[in-house]
Amino acid sequence: MSTIPPELQYTSTHEWVRSNDDGTITVGVTDHAQALLGDMVFVELPELGRKVKAAEECAVVESVKSASDIYSPVTGTITGVNDALIDAPELINQDPYSEGWLFHLETDAALDSLLDAAAYTKLAAETE
Amino acid sequence: MAEKTPLFTHHVALGAKMVDFGGWDMPLHYGSQVHEHEQVRQNAGLFDVSHMARLDVTGPQAQDFLRYLLANDVARLYPGKALYSCMLNKAGGIVDDLIVYDRGEAGYRLVLNAATRDKDWDWMLKQARRFDTIVQERADLVMLAIQGPQAATRFTEVLDADKATLLHDLQPYHALETNDLFLARTGYTGEDGLEIILPADQAVTWWERLLAAGIQPCGLGARDTLRMEAGMNLYGNDMDENITPLMAGLDGTVAWEPADRDFIGRAALEKQRQEGVKQVRVGLVLEDRGVLRARQRVITPSGATGIITSGTFSPTLDRAIGLARVPVDIGEYCQVVIRNTYCDAHVVNPPFVRHGRCLIELSPV
Numbered sequence: 001m002s003t004i005p006p007e008l009q010y011t012s013t014h015e016w017v018r019s020n021d022d023g024t025i026t027v028g029v030t031d032h033a034q035a036l037l038g039d040m041v042f043v044e045l046p047e048l049g050r051k052v053k054a055a056e057e058c059a060v061v062e063s064v065k066s067a068s069d070i071y072s073p074v075t076g077t078i079t080g081v082n083d084a085l086i087d088a089p090e091l092i093n094q095d096p097y098s099e100g101w102l103f104h105l106e107t108d109a110a111l112d113s114l115l116d117a118a119a120y121t122k123l124a125a126e127t128e
Numbered sequence: 129m130a131e132k133t134p135l136f137t138h139h140v141a142l143g144a145k146m147v148d149f150g151g152w153d154m155p156l157h158y159g160s161q162v163h164e165h166e167q168v169r170q171n172a173g174l175f176d177v178s179h180m181a182r183l184d185v186t187g188p189q190a191q192d193f194l195r196y197l198l199a200n201d202v203a204r205l206y207p208g209k210a211l212y213s214c215m216l217n218k219a220g221g222i223v224d225d226l227i228v229y230d231r232g233e234a235g236y237r238l239v240l241n242a243a244t245r246d247k248d249w250d251w252m253l254k255q256a257r258r259f260d261t262i263v264q265e266r267a268d269l270v271m272l273a274i275q276g277p278q279a280a281t282r283f284t285e286v287l288d289a290d291k292a293t294l295l296h297d298l299q300p301y302h303a304l305e306t307n308d309l310f311l312a313r314t315g316y317t318g319e320d321g322l323e324i325i326l327p328a329d330q331a332v333t334w335w336e337r338l339l340a341a342g343i344q345p346c347g348l349g350a351r352d353t354l355r356m357e358a359g360m361n362l363y364g365n366d367m368d369e370n371i372t373p374l375m376a377g378l379d380g381t382v383a384w385e386p387a388d389r390d391f392i393g394r395a396a397l398e399k400q401r402q403e404g405v406k407q408v409r410v411g412l413v414l415e416d417r418g419v420l421r422a423r424q425r426v427i428t429p430s431g432a433t434g435i436i437t438s439g440t441f442s443p444t445l446d447r448a449i450g451l452a453r454v455p456v457d458i459g460e461y462c463q464v465v466i467r468n469t470y471c472d473a474h475v476v477n478p479p480f481v482r483h484g485r486c487l488i489e490l491s492p493v
Contacts, residue, residue: 038145038349039162041441042419042448044467060467062419064161064353064441086417 002032002124005097009111010120011073013055016097017114020104024079025111028101029061029070029092032124037063040089045081046103052076054109059102061092073114076107133178134270134331142345150243152179154348161349165443168317168354169484172276173346174338179242182269182325183252186235187261194228194236196391197255199373201383207232210301210314212381214373215248216393220400221369222376224248225361227314229303237310237325239271241363255392269310270331274343275321275354277484280313283322286337295322316351318358318482353440356449359411359478365422366409366437366451374400375453377409377478405456411478412436412450414464415491416471420450425465426473428458436464444481447490451478 004010009017014033018026034040042062052058052072059070081103085091092100115123130153139146144155155176157164167173185194194202200213209230215223224244229237240248252263274283284292291306298304300320303312310325326334339345352362359377361367367376374382374397382397383389414420420439427433434454442449454462454475463470476488 036145038157039160041162042417044418062441064443065156065349067419067421 002030002035003097004030004032004117004121004124006117008097009073009114009116010123011071011114012123013071015070015073017073017111019111024104024106025073025076026101027070027073027103027105029096030120030124031096032127033068034093034096034100036127037061037068038065039063040092043085043089043092043102045083045085046078048078048081050078052078052105061089061102070102072105074105074107074109074111076105076109078103079106080104131179133176134328135176135178135335138332138335139176139345144345144347147348149348150179150241150245152242154179155345157347157349158345161347161353162443164344164346164350165353167344168276168319168346168350169444169481170277172274172278172282172321172343173317173350174335174343175273175275175346175348175351176270176335177273177323177351178270178331180271181240181242181245181248182266182271183238183240183249184235184264184266185238185261186264187259189259190235190261193256193259193261195389196259197252198226198228199382199391199393199397201389202228202230202236203389204383205230208302208304210303210312214367214378214381215251216372216391216397217369218393218396220372220374220393220396222363222367222371222373223251223369225363225367225378229310229312231305237266239323243364268328269325270328271323271325272331272334272338273315273317273321273323274338275315275317276319279319279321279343282341282343283338286341316358316360317354318360318479319354319484353443356438356440356451357442357444357479357481359451359480361409361451362438366453371453372397372400372405374405375407375409407434407453408456409437410452410454410458411476411480411488412439412452412462412464412473413445413476413480413488413490414448414450414471414473418448418466418471420448420464420466420473424450426452426454427463427465427470428455429461430457434458434462442480444484445486445490449480
């Protein structure tokens, strides 16, 4: 059974979103998704300062099995990326909600359209 | 409804992620595909490969039939010897690839791909009509592969002394039979190892015995990355009915001699050999970051195009590798289009890895 922290928000495309104190958000891949994808071997991260729209493709994670697009949960600007993943993409498998984060986003968008943990738990169960 | 091997519930109990493969519900991995891959390269791994089709060919004209059916020549075999061959259509295209074992008085045993089972069966029965031979499917048997440098040693530990002695003398690409057990020193990983064929009702006993001996269960995911590193084709990816052995890096598996042996596809292949092939199979190593995948486009220095037929991230080389079908004059370097970006790749002659060792020169990324 995968971990779905109650304090985070989620997308239907299996990204998690953490609201930070400085007003930015942190985005990563859920534990459920990393388990489905398998061993990560390559990550392509967005450029700093890039403006992204909600649901826009902005990163790629590749496991031995397949490549998966990562979508921006909301409209905003990329203010940080997790460079550690370039040499250690397996951090996404080992620690998806902390060391395995993908990028920071500065956004004015409301986050209330995102899923809460209960809704994502239901969605994850359907894509087992 | 997907077919299941007798070990299905055991795979699930071990936490396997199950996937459909050629109509079979098979384990993809048991937690980490890369870990399983590394175990096979360094130690030993256990695979359920019961989805593969097993056919016995018997009767007075079994040899004549197979000499006509297959591009390689079973007359080169002797009892206990194995042979890899393509089965071709009239145009020289590959209907399937298979291993055939010579069982002496008992005839021949063929192991074919799961996804092509029905097609192979129809094709073989059609071709067999002219011969006094019987083709029988052996759905009553299952097949396990134990692969890796420690495979034979670990397997010997679970055998009684008599069988262990027999196994000790078993050479690569040979097989032996003892009671219900068919033991072959063959595989699809580029490592030493065994493939064993046994009655379905003994599948669970042997599976548990081999796990208890500490052999890592491995899924089809690791099987795929292992075979790619070993430079081995996968039917449906790297070859199909429109591809001849000469275009698939399998020239060496076509037995041209004796010249008077008539086999299906011979005329077409000889014509192609005479005219020269336009496309060949090569190995690629990505020089940039990223992962090679099947169906990515290859661009040669002269601007001609080819295609990647299998690609992955190689755990042993820590680099993306692929098999590709490209223009014959490709040269040493090319580019691969990955998500609209042109990435540099080095053209190499597979295999990439054999017996745990890298066989190609890697330049730093």
